[in-house]
Amino acid sequence: MLKKPHSVAYRALFRPRDLPLSLTLICNIMTTRWISIINKRLLLSTFIAVGLVGSLNGTHNVSADEFDVYFLGGQSNMEGFGTNAQLSDDWKQPVDGAWIFHSTAMTDQVPALGLGQWEQVGPGHGTGYSTDGVTSNKSDRFGLELSFAKTVRERKPNRKVAIIKYARNGSSIAAPAAGQWGCWEPDFQSTRGDYRDINQYDHFLATVRNAMAIEDIDGDGTKDKLVPAGILWMQGESDALATEEIAGQYAANLKRLMDLMRASLRVDDLPVVIGQISYSQKDKASRTWVHGDVVRAEQRKFTLEDAAARLVVDTDVYGYSDPWHYDSEGYLDLGKKFANAVLSIPRVESRRVFEPGATLKIEGASMGC
Secondary structure: OEOOOOOHHHHOOOOHHHOOHHHHHHHHHHOOOOOOHHHHHHHHHHHHHHHHHHHHOOOOOOOOEEEEEEEEEEOHHHHOOEEHHHOOOOOOOOOOOEEEEEOOOOOOOOOOOOOOOEEEOOOOOOOOOEEOOOOEEOOOEEOOHHHHHHHHHHHOOOOEEEEEEEEOOOOEOOHHHOOOOOEOOOOEOOOOOOOOOOOHHHHHHHHHHHHHHOOOOOOOOOOEEEEEEEEEEEOOOOOOOOOHHHHOOHHHHHHHHHHHHHHHOOOOOOOEEEEOOOOOOOOHHHOOOOOHHHHHHHHHHHHHHOOOEEEEOHHHHOOEOOOOOEOHHHHHHHHHHHHHHHHOOOOOOOOOOOOOOOEEEEOOEEEEO
């Protein structure tokens, strides 16, 4: 069942309270009818002047550390089934300058809490990880976040890394393919239950909201600036298990989901990297994902039609620890390939809110910017 258009998924994207207080106050004043146009111009100039004076007087003299933020989502091969015990001593060390906010994988129809805490990237953030928002219960597994963070730091040593991770084993995008594992379709809801309108997309929103709300993620006593830099998506196997028709809708479903995720992170051309699903069985007759070839073609279609998207195809050569999940060596390579792919996507500098020469209209008058 699909939600109504004004569901939690849509309302959570943009809220007035997300605006800085000063900007909200200016907007309220500029739209108040009982203040004359001249006074509005004067007040706006005063706000700008006060802001400049405050900066010159050193009220904002503490420079914030900037972190490039990457969201990691999907199903079990994003959760990660690499084995910590198989890592070399070098890989067992925390990654310098890289932090992670990892929320516990949850089923649909439970409250979307998005609990977590920022900590340095290291082993233990694979399947089985859990947290209550205070204590981090690391597992004996790891995912692609480990080598991804290390590779990005090596390639961009002057940029710190912040990873937000939420993935759910067995989850699908298409509602009919979800079963008991969970659904990423934003408007999906169950027909019964106290929280029947909560799904994987709601857990994603809660996780991102909580992660981005923390002002000092590395605990050094200064506020940090979190800059969205990319979305990494490893998923599609469950959509390949339903019908051929559902598998053939994967590109459209993926586009909608990625567009909404980009909107929630407030960057409409945010780089997206997709991991191509693959088979542990080389014999086509015994392959795990019945309509895997269809989903693979749909993944390629999405990345070909989106200028800010890339597809990682190296999964075809990975070994498997079981019929569904890559081995430890595979996850280490997958993280490197995701890093190289996302860093290969050209970034367009964000536009200013008001372009030079734009006109701001106020009650029949206009004011140049």
